[in-house]
Amino acid sequence: MVKSRYLKLILVSASGSRVRSLRIRKTFLGFTLCSLLLGGVLFLFFAWNYVSLQIEFEELQRLRVETSDQRQNLQRLVLDVERLQQDLASLEVSEARIRQLANLEDDRRLIPVAMGGQPDRDNLSLSEIQQQINALQIDIELRRQAQQDVRNLLNDQISISRSTPKGWPTRGWLSSYFGERKSPFNGRTVMHDGLDIAANIGTSVTATADGIIARAGYSPTYGNNLVIDHGYGYQTLYAHNSRNLVKVGQRVKRGERIAQVGNTGTSTGPHLHYEVHLNGVPINPRTFL
Ligand SMILES: [Zn+2]
Known part of the structure; x- marks a missing residue:
């Protein structure tokens, strides 16, 4: 049997009345089938590409908005x-x-x-x-x-x-200054380490700066006397008081009542003897009034 290069395709209408036959070359049929297959593959490839481009385009739009927001x-x-x-x-x-x-x-x-x-x-x-x-x-x-x-x-x-000591420790008038003076008791020249402020007995004596009462007691010379330690090297002494109104260790503020003027100790009349010491050395209290 001779191998034919053609295929015969017989087409019959639905009613069966008409019959047509087509002679097709086998190579042509193969070529057509291959073309269809290739066309299908190409279509799928482009369709897939289109869809993914579409997705990427949307992503790009979203990123653009995001970038502008940022x-x-x-x-x-x-x-x-x-x-x-x-x-x-x-x-x-x-x-x-x-x-x-x-x-x-x-x-x-x-x-x-x-x-x-x-x-x-x-x-x-x-x-x-x-x-x-x-x-x-x-x-x-x-x-x-x-x-x-x-x-x-x-x-x-x-x-x-x-x-820092500031102002008057009591209301009165200056009766004796800081410095060398003749002692009212023996006439000899002695150093007077403070100011004497004459005032009536019982007049309030107030602290001239914040501090802590370092000494409160009686001595034959100073009578009832008080020392306030103010820190920063400052100490003040208040002497000849009739009464001390504070105790050692007590914290006082400037202007606070600490004693009353008197005439105790070695004194010739009611007055306050007031001293200011800086680093242990008596200095003229007048500079602080
Ligand atoms: Zn004095």
Whole structure:
């Protein structure tokens, strides 16, 4: 049997009345089937590509929106950083004024805060903003320390001021001054270590600075007498009292009543003998009145 190069295709209509036969070359049939298969594969390939492009396009749109949101957030962050820098700068100005008022030295540790107005603030990267925030944190920490120093120095000043004798310890008039004088008892020249303030017996004697009662007692010379230790090297003595009104160890404030004027000990009349000592040396109390 001879192998045919053709195939015969017989087509019959549904009613069976018409019959047609088609002679098709086998190679043509093979070619057609291959083409159909290839076409199907190509169609699937492009369809799949189209779908994945569509998905990627949507993703791109979403990313675009996200990027624009993030850029806005970054710009907001830059504005916040600039606002913080301005706040810090105004804090620095007010701190400088406090230092000036309190006669404190400038703190050399502080570098002036870099003010806003970035040359290209719309295009700052996250890491550049992060750097600015880090610099701000360092600046804030330095400022906190500097303000603590100012607070400590002011507290010291207030404390020194409250501990420095000031004003009259009683209401009266000066009857004897600080320095060498002739003793009213034996006529010899002696050092008078304080001021004598003449006043009526019973007049209030008040502390001239904050402190702690270091001595409260009686001596033949000073009669009833009190010593207040004020710290910072200052001590004050109140002598010839008719009565002491405080006890050793008691804390007193400036202006607080501590004794009453009297005429006890070696005294020629009712008065308060008042001494101020700095680091154990009597100094002229008049400079503190
Ligand atoms: Zn005296």
